[in-house]
Amino acid sequence: MKRILSLITVTLLVASAAKAQPAKRRVVTPEKTEQAAKPANGTDRASLMFPTTASMPEDVVWKRDIYRQLDLTKDKNAPMYYPVEPMGRQVNLFTYLFRLILTGRINAYTYKLDGNESFDEKDKLAVKDLLERYGIYYEESGGKLTVADSDVPSAEATRYYLKESIYMDQRTGTFTTKVTALCPILMRGADEFSSDATPYPLFWVKYDDIAPWLAKLPMMASNLNNVTNMTADDFFAMNRYEGQIYKTNNMQGKVLQNYCETDSDMVAEQTRIEKQISDFEKNVWGNGFLPDTTKKDSLDAEMQADEKKPSRGLLFGRNKHKSEGTSTASARSTASAAAKKEKGEASASTAPRVSARRQRR
Numbered sequence: 130m131k132r133i134l135s136l137i138t139v140t141l142l143v144a145s146a147a148k149a150q151p152a153k154r155r156v157v158t159p160e161k162t163e164q165a166a167k168p169a170n171g172t173d174r175a176s177l178m179f180p181t182t183a184s185m186p187e188d189v190v191w192k193r194d195i196y197r198q199l200d201l202t203k204d205k206n207a208p209m210y211y212p213v214e215p216m217g218r219q220v221n222l223f224t225y226l227f228r229l230i231l232t233g234r235i236n237a238y239t240y241k242l243d244g245n246e247s248f249d250e251k252d253k254l255a256v257k258d259l260l261e262r263y264g265i266y267y268e269e270s271g272g273k274l275t276v277a278d279s280d281v282p283s284a285e286a287t288r289y290y291l292k293e294s295i296y297m298d299q300r301t302g303t304f305t306t307k308v309t310a311l312c313p314i315l316m317r318g319a320d321e322f323s324s325d326a327t328p329y330p331l332f333w334v335k336y337d338d339i340a341p342w343l344a345k346l347p348m349m350a351s352n353l354n355n356v357t358n359m360t361a362d363d364f365f366a367m368n369r370y371e372g373q374i375y376k377t378n379n380m381q382g383k384v385l386q387n388y389c390e391t392d393s394d395m396v397a398e399q400t401r402i403e404k405q406i407s408d409f410e411k412n413v414w415g416n417g418f419l420p421d422t423t424k425k426d427s428l429d430a431e432m433q434a435d436e437k438k439p440s441r442g443l444l445f446g447r448n449k450h451k452s453e454g455t456s457t458a459s460a461r462s463t464a465s466a467a468a469k470k471e472k473g474e475a476s477a478s479t480a481p482r483v484s485a486r487r488q489r490r
Contacts, residue, residue, distance in 0.1 A: 185296055194294050197292075200288055208364060210286075231256055237259065238332060257274065260276070285315045286331075293306055293307060294306075308368075309336050310336055343360060377402060
C-alpha cells in the first residue's frame with residue numbers, strides 16, 4: 130500500500146513539474162530578425178521611436194502654399210548652418226540630411242527647372258548621380274558609397290528653399306503653418322574676382338520623411354543659452370525660421386519675378402501676400418477684412434450700444450411711475466413759471482395795487 134501511494138505521489142510531482150516548464154521558444158533565424166526590425170511599409174524605425182506631429186488632412190477647407198528662400202547667414206536661420214563641420218555629435222542640417230540620403234534612410238527627389246517638387250517614384254534621385262553631378266568626391270567599395278566629412282559641401286549650403294502650407298483645419302478649428310518640403314542650395318562661383326555666387330538647388334526632400342530623423346538632431350536655439358534644448362523638428366514645427374517669399378501656388382504657375390519688375394515691386398508683393406494670410410487668419414476669428422477705422426471688437430460695440438439705451442430700471446416697476454410723475458411735475462412747473470412771468474410783465478405796466486392788512490389787538 131505504501132508503495133502504491135509513493136508511486137502516485139511521484140507521478141503527481143512529475144506531472145506538475147512538466148506543466149511548470151515554459152513552452153519551447155520559437156527559433157528565429159537572422160533573416161526573420163531583420164525582417165521583423167523593418168516595418169511593413171519599408172521605412173525605418175525612427176518614425177516609430179520618434180513620432181512627430183500629425184500630417185495635414187487632405188480635406189481641409191482652406192489652404193495656401195508658400196515657397197520661401199531661407200538665408201542661413203541670418204541669425205534666425207543660423208541654427209541650421211552651424212557648426213559648418215561636424216564637432217563630435219554636433220552636425221549641421223545639410224550634413225545630417227546628406228548622411229541620411231547617402232545611407233539610403235531617406236529619399237531625395239529631383240529638383241526640376243520649374244521649381245515644383247514631385248515625390249513620385251519616377252522622380253527619385255540616385256545618390257551616385259547626385260555626387261557626380263555636383264562634383265562631390267566619393268569612394269565606392271563593394272557597391273557602398275562613402276564620403277569623408279571634409280568632402281561634404283556643407284559650407285556652401287548657405288540657403289534653402291522651403292515650402293510651407295498654411296491651412297485651416299475645420300475639425301479642430303485651428304490655423305496651422307506646416308513645413309512640407311525642403312531643398313538645400315549650394316552657393317558656388319564666388320571668388321576674389323566675383324562676389325556673386327550662383328545658386329545650385331540640389332534636391333527636394335519630403336518633410337514627413339525626414340521629421341522622425343530631425344527629432345533626433347539637437348539644435349542650439351540661442352546665443353545666450355548654449356544648451357541644445359530643442360531639436361531640428363521643433364525648430365521647423367514652431368516656425369522659428371525666417372525667409373522671403375519667392376513663389377506661391379497659383380493657377381498660372383508664376384513666380385514673383387515673372388510679374389515684379391523692380392525690387393520695390395517685389396517687396397510690395399511679398400508684403401501683400403503676408404498681409405493676405407494674416408487678414409484671413411483674423412477673419413476666421415473676427416472681422417479682419419474691415420478697414421482699420423471700423424475695426425471694433427464685437428463686445429465693445431455691444432457695450433457701447435447698451436450705454437446709449439435707457440436704463441432697464443426706468444422702464445419697469447416704480448421707477449417708471451416715478452419718472453412719469455417727475456416729468457409731469459417738471460412740465461407743470463415750467464408752465465407755471467411762464468404764466469408768472471407773463472403776469473409780472475402785465476402788472477409792471479399798470480399802477481401798483483395797495484392792500485391794507487388788519488392788525489390784531
